[in-house]
Amino acid sequence: MRIKIGENADENAPVVALEDRGAVPTVAAYDNIILGYPVQFSNAPKMVRDLITENAALWNGKNVLCLVTMGAFSGDGAGCTARLLKKCGATVLGGLHIKMPDSVCDSKLLKKSADENMLIINRAEEKIGRTVLRMKSGKFPRDGLGVFAHAAGLFGQRLWFYSKTNHYSNKLKINKTLCTGCGKCVRVCPMKNLTVENGAVSPHGKCTMCYRCVSLCPQKAITLIGDEVVEQYRFENFRR
Ligand SMILES: Cc1cc2nc3c(=O)[nH]c(=O)nc-3n(C[C@H](O)[C@H](O)[C@H](O)COP(=O)(O)O)c2cc1C
Ligand code: SF4
Ligand code: SF4
Incomplete structure (x- = not known):
C-alpha cells in the first residue's frame, strides 16, 4: 500500500522489502519513508533495528512514519524504532499500530478462526483509511510514541523478554x-x-x-x- 505524505509526495514511490539489496538505495532516494514491521515482545525485530543502526547516516534528515503490526498489544512498538531513528537524525512523523492476524502459527494459544481473522483485517483496513484521511490534513497518528506507551512496552514486556529480541534466535x-x-x-x-x-x-x-x-x-x-x-x-x- 502507498500512502501519500505531504504536498510533494511521489504517488509512485516504491514499496521495498527490508532484506532486498535495493532497500538502502531506495530509502536514500526518498525524503519521506514509511517503515513497516511486526512487533515482537514490544520491540522491533532485530533485523529492523540492525538495518537502522548499521546504516545510521542513511536516516539523517529523513521523515519517517513507523508502521507496526501486532497480534494484540505492542506497547511502544513504534517508539522503539522512533527513538533509534531520532538518534540517527531523522524526524519521526508519527507511529501507527495495526492489529493483524497473528503469524505465530505453531501455537494453539494464538489461533483464531478465518472469520475472526477476516474481522481483524477489515478493522485494520478501516483504521488505515481513517489514518490516511487525517494524515492528508497534517494530523499524524501517535501510537506507541508517548511516555505511557513507553512504560507499558518496557515494563509490560520488553524487560521480561529482552533475551528473546536482543539477539537473533537459534531456537528454530x-x-x-x-x-x-x-x-x-x-x-x-x-x-x-x-x-x-x-x-x-x-x-x-x-x-x-x-x-x-x-x-x-x-x-x-x-x-x-x-x-x-x-x-x-x-x-x-x-x-x-
Ligand atoms: C517472536 C514474536 C513475538 C511477538 N510478540 C508480539 C507482541 O509482543 N505483541 C503482539 O501484539 N504481537 C506479537 N507478535 C505477533 C506479531 O506481531 C504479529 O503476528 C504480526 O504483527 C502480524 O502481522 P503481519 O501480518 O505484519 O505479520 C509476535 C510474533 C512473534 C513471531
Ligand atoms: S529462519 Fe525462518 S523464521 Fe527465521 S528469519 Fe528465516 S524465514 Fe524467518
Ligand atoms: S527444505 Fe525441508 S524444512 Fe525447508 S521447506 Fe522444504 S521440507 Fe520444509
Missing part, C-alpha cells in the same frame, strides 16, 4: 524426518539463515523470527516458539 527446530530438502524455506528466509546440505535443512542461528519458513514449509517441518504447526497462514485465505 527442523523435523529432519518430515523435511524433504525441497529448499523452499531457504528461498524465503530474509536472513539467509537456512541452507540445504545433503538433502536436509540446517539453521545457522541468525533467525529474525519472521515465521515465513514455518508458514510456507510444505511438510510443516519447521517450528519456532511452539512444537507443532497448527495452521499455516496465507494472505489469500482471508480475501473476500
